[in-house]
Each structure stands twice: as structure tokens, then as C-alpha cells.
Amino acid sequence: MCCVQLGLAASVGLADRLGSDGVAWLRLAWAALILVAFTRPWRSRFSRRGLVTSILLGLVTAGMTLMFMAAAVRIPLGTASALEFLGPLSVAVIRGGKAGRWWALLAAAGVAALTEPWHGGTDVTGVVLALGAAACWAGYILLTQRAGDEVNGLQALAVSMPVAALATTVFVGPAVAAHLDWQLLLVGAGLALLMPVVPFSLELLALRRLKASAFGTLMSLEPAIAVAIGFLVLGQLPGLSAVLGIVLVVAAGIGVTLQAEREKPADSSAVNDGGPETVERAAVR
Numbered sequence: 699m700c701c702v703q704l705g706l707a708a709s710v711g712l713a714d715r716l717g718s719d720g721v722a723w724l725r726l727a728w729a730a731l732i733l734v735a736f737t738r739p740w741r742s743r744f745s746r747r748g749l750v751t752s753i754l755l756g757l758v759t760a761g762m763t764l765m766f767m768a769a770a771v772r773i774p775l776g777t778a779s780a781l782e783f784l785g786p787l788s789v790a791v792i793r794g795g796k797a798g799r800w801w802a803l804l805a806a807a808g809v810a811a812l813t814e815p816w817h818g819g820t821d822v823t824g825v826v827l828a829l830g831a832a833a834c835w836a837g838y839i840l841l842t843q844r845a846g847d848e849v850n851g852l853q854a855l856a857v858s859m860p861v862a863a864l865a866t867t868v869f870v871g872p873a874v875a876a877h878l879d880w881q882l883l884l885v886g887a888g889l890a891l892l893m894p895v896v897p898f899s900l901e902l903l904a905l906r907r908l909k910a911s912a913f914g915t916l917m918s919l920e921p922a923i924a925v926a927i928g929f930l931v932l933g934q935l936p937g938l939s940a941v942l943g944i945v946l947v948v949a950a951g952i953g954v955t956l957q958a959e960r961e962k963p964a965d966s967s968a969v970n971d972g973g974p975e976t977v978e979r980a981a982v983r
Contacts, residue, residue: 699919699920699923700923700927701892701893701896701897702892702893702897702920703779703920703923703924703926703927704927705725705889705893706770706779706893706924706927707927707928707931707932708888708889709722709725709767709770709889710770712885715877715882716874716878718764718770718771719764719767719768719866719869719870719874720870720874720877721889722763722764722767722870723863723866723867723870723871724878724882724883724886724889725763725889725893726760726763726862726866727863727867728890729859729863729893729894729895730859730860730862730863731890733855733860733894734856734859737853737856739856742853744853744857745849747844748849748854749849749857751844751845751849752845752849753857755838755842755854755857755861756857756858756860756861756862756864756865757861757862758837758841759834759838759859759861759862760861760863760866761830761831761834762835763866764866764870765828765831766782766827766831768824768827769781769782769824769827769828772821772823772824773821773825774925774928774932774934775924775925775928776921776922776924776925776934776944777812777813777828777936777944778831779920779921779924780808780812780924780943780948781809781828781831782828782831782832782835783918783920783921783947783951784829784832784947785832785833785835785836785837785838786835786839787801787947787951787954788802788836789839790955790958791950791954798954798957801950801953801954802950804949804950804953805947805951807943807946808944808947808950809947811939811940811946812947813943909959910959911955911958911959914951915955915956918948918951918952918955919948919952921944921947921948922945925940925944
């Protein structure tokens, strides 16, 4: 999570030279090249349904990356990460049934504290973009679960990331190409290592050693880590209201994760609750 947030903070700094959409495109392009080189998806067999789902994953990934980067240059990193985290949190709350509604209320209170609508000074565009990224993340989770029955997780990623890179190239690539030089290309490669290569590898190792509930609980702390990185790297000092909002969102994430673990039937213990969406989460960014 620290690696992911450091990569995002570095991306925000680079946005002054390439724009938020240019940075998003550069990261996706390098990530696609790295993943294709390591996974060689042409050696795998894809069903029609699996291929279509992987392509849809790529389009959702492109939308999420572009919108989150656009949000991160307008609002603090911690706020953007907490709002984006509402995507997977919403999926977990909906699956939690009636009891999950209480966690939804807690998360809603956190959003109110983060955005402070009563002051009217919040960057509305940044908030809307972050919420759009959250919706894309939720869609990515659902699509990844569909792909899980048809495609190996790594192979789905090896298709979705190039699709995401191509989709952003259509809208962003021509405008950014004129501003690229070897220095920026090398920086882009470094960002791709920060996200997704290193976090992806660490998550695979973590998932082999942790229960899904423990993994999900730890992942819920990411908005708090984003605040710390935003302060240390970008000098973004959150106000008391923002801190309270992030605490509420984190608490809702931890609460709904632990609730799902308590309510899980005993005969489903062999199922990986994290599912493909946790395995592929790092590359989404």
C-alpha cells in the first residue's frame, strides 16, 4: 500500500509536465508492456466470454485510472483515495445484506466529513471524478469475478492492461507524444514498477500467508496510508474534518470485512474470499 501511494504521489508531481491524463497513459502503457512481456497471453486459450470480460476489464481500468489521476491533482491524495475506496466498500456493503447498511451509513458520514458540503469550498469536479473512479473500481471487482471462472487471473490482467493502454492512447496518446522525452519515458517505467509490478508481487506473497479477512482488514487502511504519504511527500496537511472522514471510511471498511468473515458459512472456508479482484487489485491503479 505504501508503494502504491508513493507511486500515486509521484504521478501527481509529474502531472505538471504531462497533465493527469498523460501520466495515466504513461503508467498504463508501461504496465501493459511489462505484463505482456512476463505473461505472454498469446500462449493461453481464451473462451469468447472470458476474452470479452477481459476487454471490459481493460475499459473499466482505463476509466478508473484517468478519473482517479484527474481527481488527485484537484483534491488531496488522502481524500481522493478515501472516496475511491467507496467502490469496493459499496460492493462489500451490498453483499452484507441488511447489516451492511449500518456500515454504509458510517461511510456516508465519512464522505460528508471529507467533502464538507456545508462550506461550499470543496472542488466539486475533483470529488465527482473520485466517485467516478470508485464506480469503475466496483465494476472492475464484479467483472473480475466473472472472469475468474473463465480466465486465469494473470492472463485476464495481461489482456485487460493492454486494452486499457490502447483505450487511453486513443484519447490521450497523440496529445502527450509531443511532450515525451527519454527522461519522462524512464520515469514512466519507474512508476510502472511502483504500480503494479512491486505491489502485485507483494500482494501475491501476502495472500499466500494471510486469511482473506485479515488481508481485507489491512487493505481497509489504505486511505489512512494515503493521508500519510500525501503529507510526507506532497505536503498536504489534512484538516480535522478530513481526518475524521477518513477514519470513518476506514472503520466502515474494516467493519464490513469482519462482518463478512463472521457470517461466512463454515462450509465455504475453502473459498478464497479475496477472489480474483484482490489478486489483481494493485494493477488497477
